Amino acid sequence: MHIDISTLAPSQVYHLLTQTIIPRPIAWVLTDSGESNYNLAPFSYFTAISSQPPLLMFSAGNKPDGELKDTVRNVLDTGKMVIHIASVDLAEKVTQTSATLAHGISETELAQLELIDVEGMDLPRLAACPIAFHCSLYEVKEIGDAPQHLVFAEIDRVYIDPKVILPREERLQINALDINPLCRLGGxxxxxLDKTFSVVRPK
Known part of the structure; x- marks a missing residue:
């Protein structure tokens, strides 16, 4: 079956891509809506794009009414965010925080998620997540007619749960199965992630 993308509506393209580019990691992004009122939202158009500078990128559309999503609005206002990698046991709470809410309503409170203050950082992290990237805004690029906002986040500090780190002398190694990351599909x-394997790369 061959599909001519130009014949599809944007919503059809979205459903096609999210069912074929699989699995996708989820950026569970915490930002400050003001006065320590924390917004939390998941984005599965997400990846690492650079090591120098250390950059992550996620893509966010607008709200149904055309307004900026709170995550984008907040990072433009404050320049800070924390991007978490959620484990499988947090699937219900990740999904709960995807709801469109009025600006200023805290998803962390609605989902009853514990926050941990981090010394030297402007924002706390989620206690339940094994990985958290404390980031500063590098750039926001608007693309398309919808539009989408590509948020480029520069990593300042990384939290890794010691329980997922393997004992190695040469370099840091993390056990992906111990992270048990929530992987996004379509719909x-x-x-x-229940199995890993290795293939030796050619020299």
Whole structure:
């Protein structure tokens, strides 16, 4: 089956891409809406794009009414965010925080998620997540007619749960199965990472 993308509506393209580019990691992004009122939202158009500078990128559309999503609005206002990697046991709470809410309503409070203050950082992290990237805004680029906002985040500090770190002398190694990351598929589907394997790269 061959599909001519130009014949599809944007919503059809979205559903096609989210069902074929799989699995996708999820950026669970915490930002400050003002006066320590924390917004939290998941984005599965997400990846690492550079090591020098250390950059992550996620893509956010607008709200149904055309307004900026709170995450984008907040990072433009404050320049700070914390991007978490959620584990499978947090699937319900990740999904709960995807709801469109009025600006200023805290998803962390609605989902009853514990926050931990981090010395030297402007924002706390989620206690339940094994990985957290404390980031500063590098750039926001608007693309398309919808539009989408590409948020480029420069990593300042990384939290890694010691329980997922393997004992190695040469360099840091993390056990992906111990992280048990929540993997995004299409529609309302998620996947579980239950096996890893290695293939030696050519020299």
């Amino acid at each position: 309302s589907e998620y996947a579980i």
